[in-house]
Structures are given as structure tokens and as C-alpha cells.
Amino acid sequence: MLDVEIFTLFPGMFESPLRESILGRALTRGLLRVRLHNIRDYAADRHQVTDDTPYGGGGGMVMKPEPIFAAVEAALGDPPRLPVILLSPQGRLFTQERAWQLAQAPGFALLCGRYEGVDERVREHLASEELSVGDYVLSGGELAAMAVVEAVTRLLPGAIGDQDGALDDSLSSGLLEYPHYTRPAEYRGWRVPEVLASGHHAEIARWRREQALYRTWQRRPDLLAKAALTPRERALVDEWQARHPAQGKLTESGEDNPLA
Ligand code: SAM
Numbered sequence: 001m002l003d004v005e006i007f008t009l010f011p012g013m014f015e016s017p018l019r020e021s022i023l024g025r026a027l028t029r030g031l032l033r034v035r036l037h038n039i040r041d042y043a044a045d046r047h048q049v050t051d052d053t054p055y056g057g058g059g060g061m062v063m064k065p066e067p068i069f070a071a072v073e074a075a076l077g078d079p080p081r082l083p084v085i086l087l088s089p090q091g092r093l094f095t096q097e098r099a100w101q102l103a104q105a106p107g108f109a110l111l112c113g114r115y116e117g118v119d120e121r122v123r124e125h126l127a128s129e130e131l132s133v134g135d136y137v138l139s140g141g142e143l144a145a146m147a148v149v150e151a152v153t154r155l156l157p158g159a160i161g162d163q164d165g166a167l168d169d170s171l172s173s174g175l176l177e178y179p180h181y182t183r184p185a186e187y188r189g190w191r192v193p194e195v196l197a198s199g200h201h202a203e204i205a206r207w208r209r210e211q212a213l214y215r216t217w218q219r220r221p222d223l224l225a226k227a228a229l230t231p232r233e234r235a236l237v238d239e240w241q242a243r244h245p246a247q248g249k250l251t252e253s254g255e256d257n258p259l260a
Pocket of ligand 1 (some may be wrong): 111113133
């Protein structure tokens with residue numbers, strides 16, 4: 001069972017997402033345990049203050065260190081028995097690779113900031129890692145924490161119906177995933193690629209792999225540098241590159257797609 005401990009000023013934000021769909025099922029099946037800790041409960045003063053003005057002046061408020069240390073130490077001990085991940089736009093980018101690593105860990109704690117963020121001493125002396133969910137700024141770490149919990153949970157064995165699907169997903173293989181189609185075979189004159197209805201499994205697998213490769217080359221060429229490609233696949237990419245040096249500006253499924 002993956003043990004996730006969330007420290008937040010707004011535990012109510014997690015209630016509905018944790019009840020629904022894959023997360024809800026993972027919790028009832030005992031694959032996942034999530035405990036929510038309200039940092040405000042650990043504020044020592046009568047008014048339960050958890051933030052204060054910044055030293056040095058300027059606008060905004062900063063989350064005080066004492067209630068955060070007290071909450072984490074009460075739940076996880078000192079030193080904490082699990083790694084404490086601070087959600088922060090200044091952190092390392094959260095990736096599918098990190099999600100796989102976290103899914104194999106016994107658990108982790110997520111610390112959600114608010115306002116201008118947490119007092120720097122929390123980052124220095126309590127957090128073991130900082131993770132960002134993207135190059136944009138949210139008002140709080142709660143939605144970022146949900147993104148981490150959601151991405152990690154679907155990788156737990158038994159969490160989703162088709163476990164192999166998780167391996168195929170965009171980024172798990174180092175590539176973006178191939179396009180998907182379902183019935184009807186023709187909709188408004190737009191036909192599903194014939195190979196997919198051919199029943200020829202080897203051909204379908206080859207088409208999907210090439211589409212994944214093409215998509216990745218077109219949209220995220222940075223991923224291709226790290227992806228494990230066969231010599232034939234490398235040659236294919238080199239050929240596209242030679243034919244279309246302005247790669248990335250191609251249309252989705254237009255004539256430019258050499259696989260269309
Ligand atoms: N002043 C901070 C800065 O410039 O780095 C931003 C604070 S932000 C308004 C408040 C909180 O939201 C942060 O402490 C963090 O927990 C969370 N947050 C905002 N953007 C995030 C992101 N991209 N990834 C993870 N957490 C984020």
C-alpha cells in the first residue's frame with residue numbers, strides 16, 4: 001500500500017477528487033492510503049495563525065515555519081519517516097519517470113504552500129525535494145499535489161483495468177502515444193486508418209510505433225534524444241528531418257504526415 005501524507009491549509013480541496021474514479025477505487029481496494037493533515041491545527045496561538053508578513057518588506061504573506069514543522073513531526077516523526085516533497089514552481093519538473101519512481105516507494109509526504117510560499121527554513125531543513133508541475137504559478141500546492149497523487153496512483157499494480165495501457169501512455173515509453181480511434185469507422189466522411197481495422201496485429205503495432213515516433217518528432221523532438229530507438233527508427237527520424245527541416249510546424253494529420 002502506498003502511503004501518502006498531505007499537509008495543507010485546505011484539506012477540503014482533496015475530498016471530492018479522492019472519492020472519484022481510479023483514486024476512489026485505489027483507496028477502497030487498499031492500494032493507496034491518503035492522510036490529510038491540516039497545518040492550521042498545529043498553529044500554537046489562539047487564533048491559529050499560519051502566515052506572517054515577509055522579513056524585508058514587500059507584499060504578500062509567508063507561511064510560518066512552526067506549524068509546518070509541528071504538523072510533519074507529529075504525523076511522521078523527527079526525522080520524518082517518509083520523504084517530504086514540497087510543491088513549488090521553483091522545483092524540479094514532475095515527470096512520468098519521477099511518477100514511476102514514486103509508485104515504487106513505500107510512500108511520501110506532500111507539502112502544499114500558499115500565499116508567497118513557505119518560509120525558506122522549511123525548504124532547507126524539512127523538505128527532501130521540491131517538485132513543480134509546470135512552468136506556471138498556481139495559488140496553492142493543492143492542485144499540484146493532486147496531480148502527483150493521480151499520476152502515481154494509476155501506476156500502482158491493480159489501479160487501472162489495463163495495466164499495460166500505463167506502459168503505452170505518452171511519456172512512459174519515452175515517446176508521446178499514438179492516436180486512438182473508436183467506432184464508427186467513418187464519421188462525417190473522416191475515416192479511421194485502414195490498418196487499424198485490418199486485424200493484422202503486427203501491422204497495427206508497427207503503425208502505432210511509427211505514429212508515436214512521428215508525433216514525438218513533430219511535437220517534442222527534445223524527447224527523441226533520450227528515447228530508446230532502433231537503428232531503423234533513428235533512420236526514419238533522420239529521413240523526416242531531412243525532408244522537413246522546419247519540423248514542428250507541420251500539420252497534425254495533413255499531407256505532410258509521411259505516415260498518413
Ligand atoms: N512566490 C512563489 C514563487 O514565486 O516561487 C509562488 C508561490 S505560489 C502563489 C503558492 C504555492 O503554490 C507555492 O508555495 C506552491 O506550493 C504552489 N505552486 C504554485 N505553482 C506551482 C507549480 N507550478 N508547481 C507546484 N506547486 C506550485
